[in-house]
Each structure stands twice: as C-alpha cells, then as structure tokens.
Amino acid sequence: xxxxxxxxxxxxxxxxxxxxxxxxxxxxxxxxxxxxxxxxxxxxxxxxxxxxxxxxxxxxxxxxxxxxxxxxxxxxxxxxxxxxxxxxxxxxxxxxxxxxxxxxxxxxxxxxxxxxxxxxxxxxxxxxxxxxxxxxxxxxxxxxxxxxxxxxxxxxxxxxxxxxxxxxx
Numbered sequence: 001x002x003x004x005x006x007x008x009x010x011x012x013x014x015x016x017x018x019x020x021x022x023x024x025x026x027x028x029x030x031x032x033x034x035x036x037x038x039x040x041x042x043x044x045x046x047x048x049x050x051x052x053x054x055x056x057x058x059x060x061x062x063x064x065x066x067x068x069x070x071x072x073x074x075x076x077x078x079x080x081x082x083x084x085x086x087x088x089x090x091x092x093x094x095x096x097x098x099x100x101x102x103x104x105x106x107x108x109x110x111x112x113x114x115x116x117x118x119x120x121x122x123x124x125x126x127x128x129x130x131x132x133x134x135x136x137x138x139x140x141x142x143x144x145x146x147x148x149x150x151x152x153x154x155x156x157x158x159x160x161x162x163x164x165x166x167x168x169x
Contacts, residue, residue: 044070052076056085057092088129099127108155115157122151 044065052061059076081092107120124130132147135155 042068044068046070054078054092057081057087086131088131093128096128101126101130115160116154117157118154119152 048064049060049062052059054076057078058080059078061076062073063070064073065071075090078087078090078092081087084095085092086095101124103122103124105121105123107122108117109120119135122133122135124133132149133151134142134147135152136142136146137158
C-alpha cells in the first residue's frame with residue numbers, strides 16, 4: 001500500500017514539509033528576530049536638551065540616549081524668567097529686591113609686593129540675595145555691567161603705593 005502526501009510547499013524559506021522548519025542560522029552583530037535578522041534600534045532622534053516646567057519662566061533639562069530610548073539626566077535648569085521675575089538659585093522670583101546690600105565682612109592683606117592682592121573675605125547680604133560684587137579704586141558709581149556675579153578672589157590695583165579700595169555690592 002502506498003500513501004501519497006498532499007503537495008504543499010513551506011512558506012518563508014522553511015523546509016522539510018510537512019514540519020516546515022526554518023534552517024538553523026544565527027543572526028550576527030546583535031541582530032534579532034530570525035529569520036529577518038533585524039538590528040535593534042540604538043539611536044534617538046531629537047535634541048539632547050528638552051524644555052521643562054519652571055514656575056514663572058522657562059527651563060531646559062539634559063537627556064542622554066540609551067539603546068534608542070531618551071533618559072533624563074540632571075534637573076531642570078532655569079533659562080529665562082517672565083517679565084517681573086528674575087533668576088535666583090535656579091528659580092524665578094519676583095523682582096522686589098529694594099534693599100541695598102550690606103557688606104558684613106571684607107579684608108585684604110595690609111601689605112603686598114604685587115598689584116594683584118588676594119581677597120581674604122568678602123561677604124554681603126540683603127533681603128533677596130546679593131547678585132553682584134565690585135571692588136574699585138574710584139568713588140564714582142559704576143555701571144551695572146561692571147559687577148561680577150560671584151565674589152572676586154583677588155583685586156588688581158592700577159598702580160603701586162598706598163591705595164584705598166571702595167566696596168560695592
């Protein structure tokens with residue numbers, strides 16, 4: 001007695017009908033999903049910084065690409081404040097700084113052999129926070145662009161001899 005199997009072919013490259021198995025092959029270079037052997041997505045599209053929420057302003061946050069997925073890194077950093085607000089300690093606060101700063105400590109060495117003199121201490125405070133520091137040999141009021149945002153570590157005198165330094169904050 002002879003048994004005849006129906007004539008059918010395997011699809012998608014499979015062989016050995018009626019079992020229809022795929023040839024044993026391994027994907028290379030990290031590819032998956034045999035038999036198509038597609039590579040996993042490893043890149044991200046877009047910028048490495050994104051907008052983030054800041055009260056009364058705008059901010060940005062960094063992100064890194066990890067195997068095709070964006071991962072946030074660090075916190076939200078203030079980039080600008082709305083009208084009537086100013087940046088202070090990475091926040092937008094009202095611009096109501098009406099109290100002049102008070103210098104609570106300042107000291108320079110009493111003598112120096114150089115025109116560049118280290119500042120031993122310089123601290124000041126007001127009702128909001130000191131945002132600018134300035135040392136000068138002039139008694140004239142400087143422009144607001146002359147101030148430094150951080151306490152200077154030294155002062156460079158314009159000439160040798162006895163000098164008086166003026167403080168501003």
